[in-house]
Amino acid sequence: MxxxxxxxxxxxxxxxxxxxxxxxxxxxxxxxxxxxxxxxxxxxxxxxxxxxxxxxxxxxxxRQRFALPHAKMMIHQPYGQVGGQVSDIEIQADEIFKTREVLNEVLAQHTGQPIDRIRKDTDRDFYMHAQAAKDYHLVDDILTRPPVAQEEEES
Structure with missing residues (x-):
């Protein structure tokens, strides 16, 4: 079997x-x-x-998105290596801009943040601790230890 x-x-x-x-x-x-x-x-x-x-x-x-209390989140723009002739670099740069806009739209949809705020925040590395990420709606909740019952503490 x-x-x-x-x-x-x-x-x-x-x-x-x-x-x-x-x-x-x-x-x-x-x-x-x-x-x-x-x-x-x-x-x-x-x-x-x-x-x-x-x-x-x-x-x-x-599923819900969770973070640990001491977690740090970062959002940023997509980037990649480009090279070749000028026309190739222009094509690759155009694709990066398109990808950036798609990612910004996905973040806006899932966080409920205005697209202009997402564009501003992803322009450079944007760091958040767990509570800020929760307020930003990147995560749904912060995982902590469940409260211990009074009887369990005494034993």
């Missing part, structure tokens, strides 16, 4: 290329990436647990 946590060595693999990298995935992982869950064969503890894990993973797609 295959472990639900390790793919079978004979499991078909697929090369998957997203916008940043290429990676090898099982077909089940590729389906999950596209929010499709496949259940095959009899239901037993192993595949039932795997199914529940996948459902929990998909449910958490709209």
């Amino acid at each position: 295959d472990s639900p946590y390790w793919p079978s060595p004979a499991a078909p693999q697929a090369n998957y290329r997203d916008y940043q990298r290429q990676r090898q995935m099982t077909l089940g992982d590729l389906l999950l990436e596209n929010r499709i869950i496949l259940l095959q064969g009899e239901i037993h503890d192993g595949n039932a647990n795997e199914l529940v894990m996948k459902l929990l993973y998909l449910q958490s797609e709209n």
